Amino acid sequence: AQKITQTQPGMFVQEKEAVTLDCTYDTSDPSYGLFWYKQPSSGEMIFLIYQGSYDQQNATEGRYSLNFQKARKSANLVISASQLGDSAMYFCAMREYTGNQFYFGTGTSLTVIP
Amino acid sequence: DSGVTQTPKHLITATGQRVTLRCSPRSGDLSVYWYQQSLDQGLQFLIQYYNGEERAKGNILERFSAQQFPDLHSELNLSSLELGDSALYFCASSANQGAGNTIYFGEGSWLTVV
Numbered sequence: 001a002q003k004i005t006q007t008q009p010g011m012f013v014q015e016k017e018a019v020t021l022d023c024t025y026d027t028s029d030p031s032y033g034l035f036w037y038k039q040p041s042s043g044e045m046i047f048l049i050y051q052g053s054y055d056q057q058n059a060t061e062g063r064y065s066l067n068f069q070k071a072r073k074s075a076n077l078v079i080s081a082s083q084l085g086d087s088a089m090y091f092c093a094m095r096e097y098t099g100n101q102f103y104f105g106t107g108t109s110l111t112v113i114p
Numbered sequence: 115d116s117g118v119t120q121t122p123k124h125l126i127t128a129t130g131q132r133v134t135l136r137c138s139p140r141s142g143d144l145s146v147y148w149y150q151q152s153l154d155q156g157l158q159f160l161i162q163y164y165n166g167e168e169r170a171k172g173n174i175l176e177r178f179s180a181q182q183f184p185d186l187h188s189e190l191n192l193s194s195l196e197l198g199d200s201a202l203y204f205c206a207s208s209a210n211q212g213a214g215n216t217i218y219f220g221e222g223s224w225l226t227v228v
Contacts, residue, residue: 033214043202045219047116052214091157100170100211102147104157 001026004092006105013082014113020067021077021108023092031097034075036066039089039107048090051075082112117141120205120220128228132193135223139186139207145169146188147208147217148180152201163188164211195227 005024013019025034036048051059051066059066067076075094079086092105117140127133139146148160150173159172163182174180177195182188192199202224206217 033216035216037219043224044116044221045204045206047216047218050214050216095212095215095217097212100145100162100164101159101172102206102217104159106156 002105003027003103004094004105006092006108008108009106010109010111012111012113013079013086015084016081018078018080019082019110021079021090021092021110023075023077023105025073025075025092025094025103027073027094027096029096029098033095034066034068035093035095035102036064036075036077037091037093037104038086039091040085041088045091049077079110084112084114086110087112116218116220118205118207118218118220120203120223122223123221124224124226126226126228127195129195129197131195131227132191133195133225135190135192135203135205135225137188137190137205137207137220139188139205140209140218143207143209143218144186145208145211145215145217146182146186147204147206148174148188148190149204149206149219150201151204151222152198155201157204160190169211192225197227200225200227 034051089107119138160174162170206219208215208217
């Protein structure tokens with residue numbers, strides 16, 4: 001089974017609107033971390049936000065927030081007030097306490113329309 | 115700037131050749147990861163080192179090898195190169211292992227095999 005699933009290959013959003021990028025995960029480990037990365041067309045992978053499995057509150061970093069629904073095993077990224085510079089690939093990732101690997105999803109390509 | 119340094123940024127080489135990609139992790143980070151990103155395969159985990167020791171192995175070909183040196187920098191050696199090895203190769207580092215440790219990526223090395 002896939003550890004990380006991103007079902008939206010591509011998304012479009014109007015500038016200044018909010019957008020939600022979906023991510024579901026699969027693990028039996030009670031302790032894990034969830035991460036989102038942004039990859040603009042220039043190629044670099046930029047860390048955006050982290051959520052721990054025991055965190056009671058949803059993580060927020062500026063315009064990014066993580067909608068963590070533990071029972072549903074989902075960790076959706078919400079970008080508020082989209083900007084043109086938000087156009088990029090977004091990857092969801094998970095790290096389990098018991099393992100060394102990071103598991104990445106296949107990514108969602110976000111295009112912000114002026 | 116993530117603090118992870120990769121060299122070279124771009125290289126073009128012929129089939130059958132050998133190249134070495136170099137990575138300096140963030141100051142103080144003990145763990146180094148190598149990933150390959152190609153258009154058709156997405157982001158593939160290759161190998162992880164922690165304080166000089168190999169800790170996890172992913173889809174790394176036998177033609178590829180890596181090591182982490184006492185000063186914690188790492189090298190990924192790619193030999194008998196094939197056209198299909200053309201990809202963006204990322205190095206990433208984290209302070210430690212465990213669910214809460216974020217990995218930070220370098221800017222990547224773009225490899226083109228002709």
